[in-house]
Amino acid sequence: MARGRSAGYDDQREAILAQAAALFAQRSYTGTSMNEVAAACGVSKPALYHYVRDKQALLVQICLAHIERLQRLVDSVEAEGLPPEPRLRALILRFVEAYADSQNQHRVLTEDEKFLPEADRERVREGERRVVAAFARALAAVRPGEDFATLHKPLTMLLFGMINWMFTWLKPEGALSHADMAPVVADLFFGGLQAVRVPHPTPSFSPATPAIFPTPETTP
Template sequence: MARGRAPGYDTQREDILARAAELFATQGYPGTSMNEVAKACGVSKPALYHYVRDKSQLLAEIATSHVTRLQTVVNEVTALQLKPEACLRQLIERFVEEYAGARHAHRVLTEDVKFLDPQDQTRVLSVQRKVVTAFAQAVAQARPELVEASLNKPLAMLLFGMMNWMFTWLQPAGKLSHAEMAPVVADLFLGGLGAVRLDPVSPPPTRRTRPATKTLSTGDKK
């Protein structure tokens, strides 16, 4: 009889994937060893292999899980049956916020797919293409004339260029959050620079300055 999984197995496995994603994102997939993953997870290396076969499986599961979640977001938004522009805006805002909650996995997906085994790479890229196609269709529904000009997919790719690389400059502890930037990205894509509204963005914190010295008037003594 096969031995059953210990209580907490799934939770521990999810923690291992999250820790591995953080390591891959911060120091690169090739530069991360299974010893480092085990240490970060607080388990021995033999115990780590109880949860995953090898480092390539870690990478495949991180990438697959993230891209599958993105496909789920597309399905959820599509199910709302919104008007075309509202649907596209919802897709943009949901994706930006999704990236915020999975920034390590997202960085792994964008930078380390090339290290996947061919079969895993094909599977992940297949789901990615479906996500891009969904955005291209949303663009086409908002602007049907773009289809004849073959511009709906290139515009969708430009949109992903804005969203996908926000992690390189938008820091979690920065002045702006992903939630604040999500409607800005939607405004910019849908209406251009002139359509960007200032209200979703929190004003920068007031800088503390030294007490102002008294300004000399005509009657003041120097």
């Protein structure tokens, strides 16, 4: 009879994935060993293998979990049945805020996806395509018309260019938070510079991301 999982198995597994994402974000996937993951998690290496098969499986699970979370965000916004502009604004705001809570996972997805096995890389990219398609649909609803249709996908990619790399320059301990910057991105995208309103920074707080998250070398 197979031994059942303990009551805290899922919580421990999630903690391991979070710690592994932090290490990969700081040192890169190739620069991190399973011994280092086990030490950072406070478990033995044999115990670590009880939760994950190997380092590659860690990478797969981190990337898939992150893209699945983004897909759930899309689904939740679409389920609200908002008018076109509020719908696209909601997608922008929630994605930027979600990235604030998953900077390590987002860095791993953007920088280490290339190390995924081909089948898993395709699963992740299929999820990414569905997320991009949802943004493109939302943008098309704001600016419909056949004459503008050829720009829906390029504009969507420009929008992702604004938000996907924010982690490289927005410091967690800086004056402005992701929550502050989210409406700025939406205002800039919809109305250009004249539409941007100066944010009132939220009170500073200890960032939820682990202390080992690297400090970006560039600042706004």
